[in-house]
Amino acid sequence: MPAATVTSNAKIILLDIEGTTTSISFVKDELFPYVLRNLKHHLDNHWNEPEMMADIDALREQAERDRTDGILSAPPILSTESVQSEIIQSVISNVEWQMSSDRKTTALKQLQGHMWVDAYEKKEIEAHLFEDVASCMKTWKKLGKSICIYSSGSVAAQKLLFKYSVKGDLTELISQNFDTRVGGKKETKSYSTIAEQLGVMPNEIIFLTDIVEEARAAKAAGMQTTIMVRPGNGPLTVQQLEEYETMTDFHQLKFE
Structure with missing residues (x-):
């Protein structure tokens, strides 16, 4: 005891x-689902903003490191020369994969933190x-x-x-x-x-x-x-x- x-x-x-x-339930049942529900909307609405570009660059670098390290299940993130809609879908696939694997990468946490700003400020989450x-x-x-x-x-x-x-x-x-x-x-x-x-x-x-x-x-x-x-x-x-x-x-x- x-x-x-x-x-x-x-x-x-x-x-x-x-x-x-x-509580663990707050993080798993409120914060994480918010990211998954709103990820595409967030990417669409903040595309080309410096903060968003930095987040995607960090995720892309992490995905490249994962594949170099032999984690072939890590979804790649398309290069900046690709079509916007296709880059967005590759980001979504990577983030969903990381979160389903309960990964703690700095790149993922950075994106999540930026998304939670909106949620807290709009009082969607307390x-x-x-x-x-x-x-x-x-x-x-x-x-x-x-x-x-x-x-x-x-x-x-x-x-x-x-x-x-x-x-x-x-x-x-x-x-x-x-x-x-x-x-x-x-x-x-x-x-x-x-x-x-x-x-x-x-x-x-x-x-x-x-x-x-x-x-x-x-x-x-x-x-x-x-x-x-x-x-x-x-x-x-x-x-x-x-x-x-x-x-x-x-x-x-x-x-x-």
Whole structure:
């Protein structure tokens, strides 16, 4: 069972998003389907805009890397010399393939983030947060703690989520955001890089996540780690419960 409290002397609280601050169902049942439903409309309406061209270039480069790496199932994205409608269809095929494979590529996350801007601003989507999240973040800030985010979603998408949350705009509480540009979330080096960029020793950071492999990588880098046990998250084994501290609620985190 999750511990009653987790005590830490950390200066910095590094938060995952999906399954930690935000329900997995919100991401999978609202954010991702929005992209799939509106992708063609988005491409048609923003064609030739610099941001859109950059998104497509990034997706094309990723598709080329995939095929070079032997991932022959990766749908190619047609060159800029092709007919617009055909390029758009190739982008749709690639994005649908990536999302059905639950890929976390930077190129995909970049496009998704840009699409979610419209959704949030039009109030078609309001970002879910667990009930304890906003109040605890405010308390931690008052205690002088720095709050940072590390998610596979792009930095732009992270900022949108906390700006348009069900608890209002919380972006002023967040000191820094990190995404997969620092490395994959299951790679130890990513957490060492984050500590270096924040200018602190890894053991001065506590990382809260719902994914054991991420906690393991952060722990190997020297960070304090705690696994969140939230509604909808995957189950933990007896061994994992013995190996890692766990919480069901941010209120359980206490500071020395």
